[in-house]
Amino acid sequence: MRHVFAGHGASRGMALGRARVRQAHALEVVEQHVPAARVQEEIVRLRTALEAARAEMRALREKLHGALSQDALEFIDLHALLLDDPELGPALEELIRQHRYSAGYALRAQRDRLAAVFERMDDPYLRSRLDDLDHVIGRIHAHLHRHNPVPRGTAGEVLVCHSVAPSELAQLQAQGVVAIVSAAGSPLSHAAILARSLHMPLVVGAAEALARINDGDVVMVDGEAGRVVLEPDADDLRTYRQRRQEEARERRGLERLRSKPTRTRDGVDITLLANAESAEDLARAHALGAAGVGLFRTEFLFLQRDALPDEDEQFHVYRDAVLRMSGRPVTFRTLDLGADKADRTGLSLGNEDNPALGVRGLRLSLLHEAVFDTQLRAIARAAAYGPVRVLVPMVSCREEVVIVRRRLRRAVAAVRRRGVEVATPPLGVMIEVPAAAIGAESLADAVEFFSIGTNDLVQYLLAVDRNNDALSDLYSPLHPGVLRLLAHVIRAGTRHRIPVAVCGEMAGDPWMAPLLLALGLREFSLHPGKLLELRRAIRECDLGRLLARSEQLLQARDRQAIERWLAEARRG
Structure with missing residues (x-):
C-alpha cells in the first residue's frame, strides 16, 4: 500500500528501486573478559x-x-x-x-x-x-568479528539504513545503488556533502521509513523534496519518468558543450582551468576542453607512506602531467600540508593547538628546506616537457615571495648544470591569507599570477571554520566584505597585468559565475567534473550588463542584497 515518508532532502535527484534494508551491527553490550x-x-x-x-x-x-x-x-x-x-x-x-x-x-x-x-x-x-x-x-x-565492512548493494537498489558514512558512499554507487535513505543525519553532514558531489539522491532524517520499509519493497526517492514513497502509484511513476527525462535532456545539453568555446553572450572569452591530482583528472580536463591545469595538488605524493618521495619519483609524476596536457600549461602547487597531516609524511611538527593558523603550506616548506628544494628541482625538470607554472600556498607577505623566487632560481640552475635547458617557470601565489589579499598590490609586481583560494580566504576572513556545521550560516562567500576583498585582489592583478584565477569551490559553482565575472574575474580553476556546467553558465552571461551593475554589487550591505543581485543577474 502506498505511503509517503517525510525526511530532509540532502542530495537532489530522483531514483526508483527495490529497498535493501541495512541494520547496523550492534557493539557488544555485555561486559566480556578474557583469561x-x-x-x-x-x-x-x-x-x-x-x-x-x-x-x-x-x-x-x-x-x-x-x-x-x-x-x-x-x-x-x-x-x-x-x-x-x-x-x-x-x-x-x-x-x-x-x-x-x-x-x-x-x-x-x-x-x-x-x-x-x-x-x-x-x-x-x-x-x-x-x-x-x-x-x-x-x-x-x-x-x-569478520563481518564484511564493505557495504553491499546491487544495481538498482535503494539502501535504507540508520546512517551512512562518507567512506561508504562511493563504494555503494560503484555497486549500482541508486539512492540512500537514512534515519539519522543532516543535510549539512559530511555524508550529505559527499552525496551531492557524487550526484547520488539522499534523504536523511527518515526514521519512519527505516522502521516500516522491508527488503524488496519498491520505493521512490526524491532527494530534493526529502520524500520517500513506498509502493508508488501511477501518478508517482509518471512524475518520476518526467523528472528523469528532464535530467537526461540536461545531460545531453551539457555534452554538446564539450567542443564549444567558453565565451559570454557578448563575445568575451573566459579561461577555464582544471584542478587536478591524478591521471583521471588530467584526462577529463583535456577531454572537456580545459585551457590547462590551474592547480595540480602534489600532497598525494607525500601522504600515507613511510619515506618522503625523492626527486626522481616526483619528476616522473610531474612530467606525466605535463605530457598528458599536450602543451596546455600545468600549474603545480607546492606541498600544502598542515600539522594535522604532516606527521604522516615524516615531517613531524608535534602537536599544534591551532593547526589552521600554524605551520602549513609555504611555512612548512621553509622549515624543511631540503624537501622544498627537491620539489622545486623536480618541477623545474618537468618544465623541459611543456609549459609549467609554480604556485605557492599560504603566502602572507612579499618577503616570503623573495625567498621562494631565490630558491626557484637555484633549483633551475641546478637542473641546467645537469645539461637540461629549461626556463624559469612563472611563479604565482595563493591568495588565501587575508593579509596577502589586502596587500595584493605589493605582491602583484613580485609574481607572475595570482590564484585566489576562496575556501580558506573566506574562513580566515570571517573567522569561521568552513567544516563547522553549527556555523554554516556564518560561512558565506556572499558576505559583502568577502566580495569587496575579491574585487580588490582582481583589480590589483589587472593593474599589474597578471592573470588572476579563483580556484576554490566558489569557482565551480555555476550560480556564482555572474558575480565573479562582474568583479572582473576572467579565469576560473575548478574540478573537471564541473567544467561543462560552468561553461554553460558563462555562455548565458552578458558581461557588459554585469559590469554595468558591478558597483551596485559592491555597495550591497548584506548577503540578502547580494542574493537579490544574483537572482536578477541570472534572469538576464
Missing part, C-alpha cells in the same frame, strides 16, 4: 582489525582520488585520521591489559567514554562528530 593468558591474543586481534581498516581506507582513497574533488576526499581522510588516533589503538590496548576486556567490549567501553566527552561539549559541531567516530569504530568492529 590473562589470552590478553596478548586479544591485543593482536585488535591490531589486526585496525590495520585491516587502515588498509581498506588507503585502498578506497586511492581508488577515488581521481573521481572526487579534494574537498570530498577530505571527508574520507578524516576517517583515516581517526583510525590513527591515540584514543583508539593505544587506549584500547590499555583497556585490554588493565581490565582484561575482550577487544570487542573494549571498543564498546571506549566508544561510550568518548561519547560522553563529545556530548558534554558546548560546540554543536564537535558534538556532531560523534557520527564520524561511530562509523570508524563500526568499521573496526566489523573486522574484529
Whole structure:
C-alpha cells in the first residue's frame, strides 16, 4: 500500500528501486573478559582489525582520488585520521591489559567514554562528530568479528539504513545503488556533502521509513523534496519518468558543450582551468576542453607512506602531467600540508593547538628546506616537457615571495648544470591569507599570477571554520566584505597585468559565475567534473550588463542584497 515518508532532502535527484534494508551491527553490550593468558591474543586481534581498516581506507582513497574533488576526499581522510588516533589503538590496548576486556567490549567501553566527552561539549559541531567516530569504530568492529565492512548493494537498489558514512558512499554507487535513505543525519553532514558531489539522491532524517520499509519493497526517492514513497502509484511513476527525462535532456545539453568555446553572450572569452591530482583528472580536463591545469595538488605524493618521495619519483609524476596536457600549461602547487597531516609524511611538527593558523603550506616548506628544494628541482625538470607554472600556498607577505623566487632560481640552475635547458617557470601565489589579499598590490609586481583560494580566504576572513556545521550560516562567500576583498585582489592583478584565477569551490559553482565575472574575474580553476556546467553558465552571461551593475554589487550591505543581485543577474 502506498505511503509517503517525510525526511530532509540532502542530495537532489530522483531514483526508483527495490529497498535493501541495512541494520547496523550492534557493539557488544555485555561486559566480556578474557583469561590473562589470552590478553596478548586479544591485543593482536585488535591490531589486526585496525590495520585491516587502515588498509581498506588507503585502498578506497586511492581508488577515488581521481573521481572526487579534494574537498570530498577530505571527508574520507578524516576517517583515516581517526583510525590513527591515540584514543583508539593505544587506549584500547590499555583497556585490554588493565581490565582484561575482550577487544570487542573494549571498543564498546571506549566508544561510550568518548561519547560522553563529545556530548558534554558546548560546540554543536564537535558534538556532531560523534557520527564520524561511530562509523570508524563500526568499521573496526566489523573486522574484529569478520563481518564484511564493505557495504553491499546491487544495481538498482535503494539502501535504507540508520546512517551512512562518507567512506561508504562511493563504494555503494560503484555497486549500482541508486539512492540512500537514512534515519539519522543532516543535510549539512559530511555524508550529505559527499552525496551531492557524487550526484547520488539522499534523504536523511527518515526514521519512519527505516522502521516500516522491508527488503524488496519498491520505493521512490526524491532527494530534493526529502520524500520517500513506498509502493508508488501511477501518478508517482509518471512524475518520476518526467523528472528523469528532464535530467537526461540536461545531460545531453551539457555534452554538446564539450567542443564549444567558453565565451559570454557578448563575445568575451573566459579561461577555464582544471584542478587536478591524478591521471583521471588530467584526462577529463583535456577531454572537456580545459585551457590547462590551474592547480595540480602534489600532497598525494607525500601522504600515507613511510619515506618522503625523492626527486626522481616526483619528476616522473610531474612530467606525466605535463605530457598528458599536450602543451596546455600545468600549474603545480607546492606541498600544502598542515600539522594535522604532516606527521604522516615524516615531517613531524608535534602537536599544534591551532593547526589552521600554524605551520602549513609555504611555512612548512621553509622549515624543511631540503624537501622544498627537491620539489622545486623536480618541477623545474618537468618544465623541459611543456609549459609549467609554480604556485605557492599560504603566502602572507612579499618577503616570503623573495625567498621562494631565490630558491626557484637555484633549483633551475641546478637542473641546467645537469645539461637540461629549461626556463624559469612563472611563479604565482595563493591568495588565501587575508593579509596577502589586502596587500595584493605589493605582491602583484613580485609574481607572475595570482590564484585566489576562496575556501580558506573566506574562513580566515570571517573567522569561521568552513567544516563547522553549527556555523554554516556564518560561512558565506556572499558576505559583502568577502566580495569587496575579491574585487580588490582582481583589480590589483589587472593593474599589474597578471592573470588572476579563483580556484576554490566558489569557482565551480555555476550560480556564482555572474558575480565573479562582474568583479572582473576572467579565469576560473575548478574540478573537471564541473567544467561543462560552468561553461554553460558563462555562455548565458552578458558581461557588459554585469559590469554595468558591478558597483551596485559592491555597495550591497548584506548577503540578502547580494542574493537579490544574483537572482536578477541570472534572469538576464
